[in-house]
Amino acid sequence: MEKIIDEDKQGQALVLDSRETNKRKLFIESYGCQMNFSDSEIVASILAENGFNTTQNLEDADLVLVNTCSIREKAELTVRKRLEKYNAVKKINPKMKVGVLGCMAERLKSKFLEEEKIVDLVVGPDAYKDLPNLLEEVDAGRNAVNVVLSKEETYGDIAPVRLQSNGVSAFVSITRGCDNMCTFCVVPFTRGRERSRDPQSILQEVSDLVSKNYKEITLLGQNVDSYLWYGGGLKKDFEKASDLQKATATDFAKLLDMVAQQFPRLRIRFSTSNPQDMTLDVINIMAKHPNICNHIHLPIQSGSDRILKKMNRLHTREEYMKLIDDIKQILPDCSITQDMIIGFPTETEQDHQDTLSLLEHVKYEHGYMYAYSERPGTMAERKFEDDVPEAVKKRRLAEVIALQRTHCAYRHESYLGKTFEVLIEKESKKSDQHWSGRISQNIVAIFPKEHYKIGDFVLVHISECTSATLLGKAVAYSDNN
Template identity: 55%
Template sequence: MTLIPELTILQPADKEQIDLPHTSEEELAVGKKRLYIESYGCQMNFADSEIVAAVMRNAGFATTSSAEDADLIFLNTCAIRDNAEQKVRNRLKHLTGLKRQKPELLVGMLGCMAERLKTKLLEEEKVVDIVAGPDAYRDIPKLVEEAESGQKAVNVFLSREETYADISPIRLNSNGVTAFISIMRGCDNMCSFCVVPFTRGRERSRDPHSIVREAQDLFDRGYREVTLLGQNVDSYKWNDELRMMNDAQQSDQTNSSLDFAGLLEMVAQIHPDLRVRFSTSHPKDITDDVLHTMARYDNICNYIHLPAQSGNSRVLKLMNRTYDRPWYMDKIRSIRRILGNDCGISTDMISGFCTETEEEHQESLSLMDFVRYDYAYMFAYSERPGTLAAKKYADDIPEDVKKRRLNEIIAKQLEHSAERNQRHIGQVQRVLIEGTSKRSEDFLCGRNDQNKMVVFPKGEYQKGQYVNVLVTECTSATLRGEVI
């Protein structure tokens, strides 16, 4: 999965999130202890925070949207770049002052940064009372009890089985329209620049029946879009006796395994009005079966995030991406052949990876010209301790060169984003309304099939509705139009 804070983003919504929980007045009225959670980084962290909120609600905690009102504060952290960790450390400085005013306050570190640093985090950050890795969230109530007794509490055990499939997430700060569903955890891809396999462990897939039940429950509660999440969704695999569902009846069918294409179809069959998205795809694993499944169902969104990272085969080999430039280009051709030229495609692109030459950087730019991405997540290479790249390669590209190459990538993507958005002018787009525009209460916004944000006059429409919008103008990031 793309897990990249502090990067340049050309897309409808910022990928780096700092998500806060909602406050339930009913919960607070009964005098429960109060939990405050901030989530940094990727969509998976946000989904994990919803799991933590559910675990802590069962332990007697309500959520609050104010750190000052909390008895317990969790920071769900990201470790993909040093700057991501520095943001969390800066936040801890503020919480140190808060804890001086309220000595009984407990502060916990969750997620990838907690897993990477483990007990060292307690030594470096005295304000931290609890450290819990991504597979230890069931144990958090016990860790809180230990911390309340004055001990420092830690659990960073990585599991080969944990998927939290039986826990119903508490939808934090939800718009009531869109939701994330985690379908698998961990990553078996050892990309040399990435810390995720070390902080989230090995891949394990979730029971498909629990995924379908969660999606059905969300639809029944009024949600109209789900995003299936995994570090690499295309490697999803479940071995079991599978009960396959169709619109008319339930029948028993025994299969040796279910792959991602099969799971995608099961979720799409829940209801035509339930939009289905997924993230993230790995170029080596996405199959034509997945693409054909997308083509068969109108409610599977016509959008794929397919990170390239580089356009040069030698650099891709150093990155241990397990594909080369021709392979990636063939995947793009398959997408265009099966899903058409209007399919939205986005990417991740790294500038200045170890030993990258100017000619190899130019190949990244030429790959962008070939694909013409709708938007991209772009950043300069940042060495992370413990990764294969940190152990094997020198971070030898000067920072000014990295930044100059990054700016060239950004300029290229701005050009392509504007070009791709121009294609929609004069077209009618089906938009799922997500809420009020950030810029004006007089406008609503929502995404189209290709994951592009569309803004239009409010009228009498409400969030959760589908509307047809005639696109009349655009920027490189947003479409604007009128409901017809």
């Protein structure tokens, strides 16, 4: 759950420049979080070296891949429907092969391959380098599967193609896997134990993006705050590291400092944070560098200590609120966003009221709020009864969403009459006469195009707002161009 799922991106077919020497066609769709979209870029890069160009036309594809998500039931159901669609097309185009990548792969491999026979290929998140070998098996008429989770694989040596890119902003993965065994979350079982990339490979990837004129990056991980490089290996094995390894280790604060210092004109974001691993060192580094954006996505999941303990969140309500207060003291202009699960097993009305009161204390800029649904393979599914009635979940979720909307409006109104730097990312969805971009606090601003273009940093004076968007007028280029 510690991952932002952008509903606008779900199921987009990814396309990159063709190579004349590549004769086969790849159709690849992604569902779920930013990590899945980042992984699809790695897959496309590997397959581009093995004879595949991407296509947006499903009917023309030799290979169809869907990168899957197990975080929410809705994503899983959507993927199943897409597999049905692929197989309908396969009847017209028998040479087409269909594969499932990512988080659903391990759990549903036998169901997809043997029982339902709806795919030819199943590949887990750590096995993408094995794709050329697996495709040889498929071409020979055999089903192929590799869902082994690795303790080393970080794909630090793969230069991802930027499939979804606007040429302005890009994701840079810094960790894979997760060690936080939250009882509601399937990620540790689908993506394995936590390991970090060599910081030099991260800096090289960022340098490559800067040379291609990218203006903003997001350092990405299931839990970026727990990034730890000590020469390779799992984070959980750090205690066995040598004294020299421990003395020269790079944590997230140091990595953030290195990236910000080396690329002072590059805008830097990161996602997602976990309250138990977020340190004030990171906040102080953010305050030190003007090119690090003033936004932290800090999931809380519940405002109740009892529910937090049941979720195996290794922090209390009081510790979380103290962290929020410290952030606001060091970075008064920092925006904070949340994830919230409503109706977790045994949640009482008092627990719900504790969540509402925490929302009132923080007044988040934005939030991702969901009613609890069991995810197969999680501790909660194995040990807890999903005992909160659906009607109660819906009512509580509606109350949380209504309060969050009030706080969105409250926060956005505080931006009225002020001027902010905006990086132009794309045309506005609602008007081809307006640009859309984000301020440092990760809030979208819409303004007339005039003579400005995508990739420009401009100063925008905010005159109106909605609960989701700031509206204004560009007054000048910023000094960052």
